[in-house]
Amino acid sequence: MAEGTGRPGAYRKGIERRQQILDHAIDLFAEHGVDGASLRSVADGTGVSHAALRHYFSSRDELLVEAYREHERRHSSPEDPAAGGPVAQMARSADRNRVVPGLVQLYATLTADALQERHPLTREFVQARFSRVRAELADAVALGQREGRIDADLDPADAAALVIAASDGLQVQWLLDPDGVDVRRSLELLERLLPSRRDIGGGGA
Amino acid sequence: MAEGTGRPGAYRKGIERRQQILDHAIDLFAEHGVDGASLRSVADGTGVSHAALRHYFSSRDELLVEAYREHERRHSSPEDPAAGGPVAQMARSADRNRVVPGLVQLYATLTADALQERHPLTREFVQARFSRVRAELADAVALGQREGRIDADLDPADAAALVIAASDGLQVQWLLDPDGVDVRRSLELLERLLPSRRDIGGGGA
Structure with missing residues (x-):
């Protein structure tokens, strides 16, 4: 963080400011969609200049x-991720997303951008995320076996891969209709x- | 078509020119992706001015x-659309798309744009397409029942809805990895x- 290097507390302040910006961005995306939040x-909503942003x-x-x-960090549950089986995991995640259509839209935008050459950072994030979620769900399937x-x-x-694809695709169809x-x-x-x-509602391992 | 209104053959020529532009656009999207084809x-590739485009x-x-x-019109098969059952239909469609990753990318872009307020025409197209494909596949499921x-x-x-979602989502995951x-x-x-x-390969009803 270049801002205030050397001043006491400046690093911590930088971290806090970054978090404020993220919180506000999530609120804006949730409320106005990705296109509606420039x-x-x-920057305006967090009182920083465009350059500071x-x-x-x-x-x-x-x-x-x-x-x-x-957004994902906030909503990651401390419970056993395999609780209820692989489909129940994705259903819980889809339920959470549908509360905030702007974030389903954000996810769809990230995924579409990831397919384009001009968005290498997005591509890397989405690829890593799919790999990780596929590995977690594959473990849950193997456990069920x-x-x-x-x-x-x-x-x-x-x-x-099938369960993730179904969940992603259904959220998009639902947003449009x-x-x-359902x-x-x-x-x-x-x-x-x-x-x-059986203990799908209990959340225990 | 404003170009050449009143001149004999101008209307037909306008239709042909429009088709040439579409053909070239599809080639460019297939080869360079949506972002890579301005x-x-x-316009340059079809020898028309930007204004004419x-x-x-x-x-x-x-x-x-x-x-x-x-692209979809070219690849719509004259056979019974329900041939082989609902999953086989989507698998054939996914097979066709994967030959041209640029067109999977185009589809993902259209879908993401459809979720944004600023793309009303895209939204209308994607909503209508999902409704139509869901109705066709639901008929195939009812027939199977x-x-x-x-x-x-x-x-x-x-x-x-599930089969379409799975097919769409899997194509995206496959493009990224x-x-x-598979x-x-x-x-x-x-x-x-x-x-x-049983006659999944035969295509007959």
Whole structure:
């Protein structure tokens, strides 16, 4: 952080200011969507200059990625991530996202940007995120197989990619047609392939 | 078409020119991606001025939508759309798309744009497309239920949304990690829920 290097407390203040900007950006994205929240409106709302904002986030891509990362950090649950099985995990995550349509939009924007050459930072974030979530869900599938709930001949990696894809795609369809699509009901069809533990509501391992 | 109104053959010539622009745009998107193909490069490649291009496509959104519509028209199969069952339909479509990653990218861009207020034309196209494809697949599921292949207690609309979501989401994951995701294998897991007709390869109804 260049701002105030050497002054006592300046580093901590920089961290706090960065966090204020992120909090405000998330609020703006949630309320007005990604297109409706310019870098300038994020700066204005936190009382920093546009130049100061660029000090904390060197590009719009970086702000979008860090805002989504912060959103996920806030909502990561301390409970056993495998609680309830792989489908229940994605259903909980989809439920959380649908409370704030602007953040489903942010996620869809990050994903589309990641496919374009001009957004290397976004691409790296989205690739790493998919890899991590696929690995976590594949572990949950493998656990279900060891416990005899899930067919042993089903490939955990294939199933993990399928569940994530279904959750992502259903949220997009729902945003475009809230009356025509029921994310949770469609996702629950996957429970027939990948049954959860009985204690799905309990959250215990 | 304003160009040459009143001149004989001008209308037909206008239609041909529009088609040339679309063909070239699809080639550019397929080769360089959506970000890599500016309106200017589309104009340059077809030997029309930027102003003339705007005569045929009043906005970048309109060009993207019409290019994708044309891509789908080219690849719509004359066979019975329900051939092979709902999952097989989406798997064929995903196979076609993966030959041209630029067009998967175009589709992802259209979908992300559709979620933003600033792209009303794209939104209308994507909403209508999802509605139509969901209705077609729901019909295929209902047919499978009448034929006794698919469980009768499964809601056709929920299943249709699920299959489309899975196909869309898997294509995105595959573009970002071609070695880590196998679209067809993951989609085929859905065959366990929604079995195809035996004559899956034959294409007949």
